[in-house]
Amino acid sequence: MTEITETKVLVGMEIHVELATDSKMFTSAPNGVQPSRYDAKPNTLVDPLVMALPGSLPVLNKRAVAMSMRVGLAMNCTISNFTKWDRKNYYYPDLPKGYQISQFDKPLCIEGAIEIEVNGIKKPVRITRAHLEEDTGKLVHELPGGSHYDGSLVDLNRSGTPLLEIVSEPDMCSADEAVAYGKEVRDICRFLGVTEGVMQRGHMRFEPNINIIITTSDGKEHPTPIVEVKNLNSFKALHAAIEHESVRQVEAWKKDGKEMGPGAKSTRGWDDQKLITLLQREKEDAHDYRFFPDPDLVPLTISQQWIDEVNSTIPELPASRRARYKKQFNMSEKDTAAITADPSLCFFFEHCATESGNGIESAKWLLNAGAKLSNERGCQVDQLGITPEQLSGIIALRSSKSIGSSAANTLFELLCDSQQTAEAVAESEGLLQVTDENALDKWVQEAIEAQPQAADDVRGGKEAAVGRLVGEVMKRSGGSADASAVRTKLVSTLRQGV
Numbered sequence: 001m002t003e004i005t006e007t008k009v010l011v012g013m014e015i016h017v018e019l020a021t022d023s024k025m026f027t028s029a030p031n032g033v034q035p036s037r038y039d040a041k042p043n044t045l046v047d048p049l050v051m052a053l054p055g056s057l058p059v060l061n062k063r064a065v066a067m068s069m070r071v072g073l074a075m076n077c078t079i080s081n082f083t084k085w086d087r088k089n090y091y092y093p094d095l096p097k098g099y100q101i102s103q104f105d106k107p108l109c110i111e112g113a114i115e116i117e118v119n120g121i122k123k124p125v126r127i128t129r130a131h132l133e134e135d136t137g138k139l140v141h142e143l144p145g146g147s148h149y150d151g152s153l154v155d156l157n158r159s160g161t162p163l164l165e166i167v168s169e170p171d172m173c174s175a176d177e178a179v180a181y182g183k184e185v186r187d188i189c190r191f192l193g194v195t196e197g198v199m200q201r202g203h204m205r206f207e208p209n210i211n212i213i214i215t216t217s218d219g220k221e222h223p224t225p226i227v228e229v230k231n232l233n234s235f236k237a238l239h240a241a242i243e244h245e246s247v248r249q250v251e252a253w254k255k256d257g258k259e260m261g262p263g264a265k266s267t268r269g270w271d272d273q274k275l276i277t278l279l280q281r282e283k284e285d286a287h288d289y290r291f292f293p294d295p296d297l298v299p300l301t302i303s304q305q306w307i308d309e310v311n312s313t314i315p316e317l318p319a320s321r322r323a324r325y326k327k328q329f330n331m332s333e334k335d336t337a338a339i340t341a342d343p344s345l346c347f348f349f350e351h352c353a354t355e356s357g358n359g360i361e362s363a364k365w366l367l368n369a370g371a372k373l374s375n376e377r378g379c380q381v382d383q384l385g386i387t388p389e390q391l392s393g394i395i396a397l398r399s400s401k402s403i404g405s406s407a408a409n410t411l412f413e414l415l416c417d418s419q420q421t422a423e424a425v426a427e428s429e430g431l432l433q434v435t436d437e438n439a440l441d442k443w444v445q446e447a448i449e450a451q452p453q454a455a456d457d458v459r460g461g462k463e464a465a466v467g468r469l470v471g472e473v474m475k476r477s478g479g480s481a482d483a484s485a486v487r488t489k490l491v492s493t494l495r496q497g498v
Contacts, residue, residue, distance in 0.1 A: 004254075006215040009246050011178045012170035014207040014228075015185050016163055018135060019067050020195050024050065024160035025134040026058030026101060026297075032157045038201060042140065042155040050160045052096035057296050064162035065108070065300065067194040068132050069310045071164060072109030074188050074317055075127050079307050083108050084299040089290045094137030094154050102133035102165075104291040106299075114188070115319060116180040125181050126169040135161040158202075164194075170209065175242035179235050182206055183341075187318040191343050199233045206232040210245045211260060214253055222257075224249040225264035229277055232270055241270045244277055321346065329359025338367055348382035356392035358399075365391055369412045385416040393422025397432075404483055406474065407431040444489050447472035458494045466490055 018033045027049040030037055037045060048056040069079050086104040112127035137159035139152045166185060172178045186204055190197045197203050208229050214222040227249065229241045245268075258264065268277035293299075316324075318340040325336045339349050349366055353359040370381040377384065394411055397403040403411065403426055414425050426432050447469045448455045457465035466487060473486045 002216040002218045002220075004214055004250070005217050007246075007250055008213040008215075009173050009175075009242070010170040010211055010213060011172040011174075011242060012209040013166075013168045013172070013178060013181060014209070015166045015168075015182065016135075016205040016207070017071070017166065017185075017189055017195050018203050019064050019162040019164055020193070020203075021061055021063050021067065021162050023061060025061050025064055025132070025162040027056075027160055028059075029160060031161055033161060033195070033201075033203065035196070037157075040157055042153070042157060045157040046159070050156055052098075058101065058294075060297065060300070061162060064132060065302075066306075066310055067162075067192070068108050068130065068164045069302075069307065070192045070314060071166070071189060071194060072112065072130050073307075073311050074192055074314055075109070075112040075114050075130070075166070075185075077109035077112030077127055077130060079302060080106060080108055080110060081302050081304075082106065082299060083302070085294040085297040086291045087294050088133075090288075092136060093152065094139055094156065094159065096137075096156070096159070100133060100136065101294055101297070103131035107131035114181075114184055116177060116184055118174075118176050118180050123171070123177070125171045125177075128167045128169055130164055130166045133163050133165060135159065135163040170211075175239040175246070178208055178242055179239050182235060182238055184319070187341060191315060191317055191340075191346075193343075199235075202233060204233070206238045208232070208238065208242055210242055210249070212246065212249045212253070214250060222253065223260040224253050225258055225260050225266065227277070228265070228267045230267050230269055230280065237270055237272060240275055241277060244275065248277065318346075325359060329353060329363075331359055331363060335360075335363045335367065339363055342380075344380050344382050348388070351388040352391050355388040356395045358395055361395045361398075362391065365394065365412065369409055373413060373416065386412065387415075390415045390418075390422050397422060397426060402426075402432055404433055404474075406483075407433070440485065440489055443473045443476045444469075444486070444493055446476055447490070448494070455494055458491065463491065 020033045021031050022034065023029060024031050024045075027047055029047040029050050030040075030045045032038065032040060032045045049058060072079055083103060083106045085101055087099040088102045088104070089099040091098060107129040109130035110128075112130075113124045114127065115122055115124050117123075135158050137154055137156040140155050141152050168181065172181055182204075186197045189195050189204070195203045209226050210229065211226045212224045214224065216222065227245055229245065232238045232241060252258070263282065266282050267280045269280050270277055321340050322333075322336040325331045325339065326333070331339075340346050345366060349359075349362055352362040352366065356362050366381055370384065370386075373384055374381045391412075394403075394408055394415070397411075398405070398408055407426070408431075411422060411426050411429070411431055414429060415422060418425055420428075451469055451472055454465045454468040458469070469490050470483055470486050473490070474483060
C-alpha cells in the first residue's frame with residue numbers, strides 16, 4: 001500500500017487592483033474609488049454606458065493605462081507596444097452588458113518578477129501578466145440600517161471602475177509566502193499612487209490558485225486539482241484560506257484520488273465564520289467566455305517614448321527603501337516594514353530622520369505616539385501637525401535626559417497643536433526634568449509616607465515594590481522628575497540603616 005511521504009503547496013495569485021482614477025475605465029462617469037465618493041448612494045455614479053443603454057460607446061481612459069504601465073514597470077514587466085481590448089462574455093446580474101471589457105491574448109504588461117522575503121529567506125515571484133479591464137457592479141443583500149431585503153438589489157456604482165489584474169506564476173509554497181507577496185504588491189501600488197489599497201473598501205482583492213503536489217512512497221507525484229478561492233479582501237483571510245486548502249485537498253485526494261487535468265479546476269468561496277472554503281462552481285476555461293476583440297475600441301499602440309516618460313515618474317520603491325533604512329539608520333526589519341507600508345508615513349519619516357539624524361528614534365515616535373494619536377484623531381500621522389523639526393527637538397531633549405518619557409509623550413501631543421519649538425513648549429508647560437536635589441528629597445519623602453507598605457517591602461528586599469513608589473513620586477512631580485534618579489534615590493533612602 002502506497003503512503004504519502006511528502007506534500008508541497010503551490011500557490012499562484014490573481015490580484016485585482018482598483019485604480020484611483022477620477023473617472024471610470026471607458027466613460028467619464030465618476031470613479032467610486034475616490035475617498036469622497038466611497039459612501040455615494042447606490043446607482044448614482046452611473047451614466048448610459050455604465051447602465052449599458054443602447055447606443056452608448058466606450059472611450060478609453062488614458063490615465064488608467066499610464067497607471068497600469070507604472071505598476072508593470074515597477075514589477076519589472078515588459079510593456080507591450082501593441083495591446084487590444086476583448087469582450088469576456090458571461091452572465092451575472094450586476095453585469096448589465098452581458099460581457100466585461102478585458103484583455104485576453106494581448107495584455108498590457110508581461111513577464112515580470114518581484115522579490116519577497118519570509119523568515120530572512122528571499123525568493124523571486126514571477127509575474128505572468130498584468131492586464132486592464134473594467135470592474136463589475138455588486139449585489140446588495142442588506143438594506144441601509146441592517147434590515148434585510150427578500151432578494152438582492154443591484155448597485156452599479158462600482159461597475160466600470162478601472163481594474164488591473166496582476167497574475168503570478170505558482171511560485172509560492174506556503175500561506176506565509178503568499179501573504180508576503182500580497183503585501184509587497186500592495187506596498188508597490190500604494191507607493192506608485194495608483195490605489196489607496198484599503199482592503200475593506202475592495203481596493204484590492206486576492207484570488208489564490210492553490211493545489212498540492214502529493215508524493216507517495218512509490219516515488220510518484222500526484223498534483224491535486226487547482227482551486228481558485230475568490231475575492232479575499234484581507235491578509236488574514238488569504239492566509240487562512242490557503243492553510244485550509246492545504247489540508248482539505250490532501251484529504252479529498254485520499255478519498256477520490258482526483259488529480260489535476262482538463263475540467264478539474266473549481267472555484268470556492270471563503271466563509272469567515274466557519275473558516276472553511278465552500279464550492280461555488282467548476283472553473284470555466286478561456287473558451288467558455290467566448291473572447292473576441294471589442295469592435296467599439298481600437299487596439300492601443302504604445303510608443304517607447306511614452307514608456308520612458310512613465311518610467312521616469314517611478315519613485316524609490318518599498319523594497320529599496322527597507323534595505324536603505326537598515327543600512328543607513330540600522331533599523332529593525334519590523335520597523336522598516338511598518339514605515340514603508342504607508343507612503344505618507346514613509347515620506348514624513350524621511351524628513352524627520354534627516355532632521356534629527358536618528359532614524360531609529362524617529363520611527364519609534366511615529367509608530368507609537370504618532371500612530372496612537374492619529375487613530376484617536378482620525379487622520380494620518382503626517383497630518384497631526386507636528387513638524388520634523390519639533391520631533392527632532394523631542395529626540396534631542398530625551399537624549400540629553402532633559403525630559404522624562406511620560407513628559408515627552410505629553411510634549412508630543414502638545415506640539416501637534418503648537419508652532420513653537422519643543423524646548424519652548426516643554427519649558428512653558430513645566431515638562432523639563434527637575435534636577436533640584438531638595439525638591440527630589442521632598443517628593444521621595446512624601447511618596448514613602450503615602451505608600452508605607454511599599455516602603456516596607458523595599459526595606460525587606462522586595463525591590464519590585466519600588467515601582468509603586470516611583471509612580472507616586474512622578475505623580476507628585478507632575479512627571480518632571482527623572483525616573484531613573486528617583487528609583488536610585490528611593491532605594492538608597494530606604495536601605496539606609498537596614
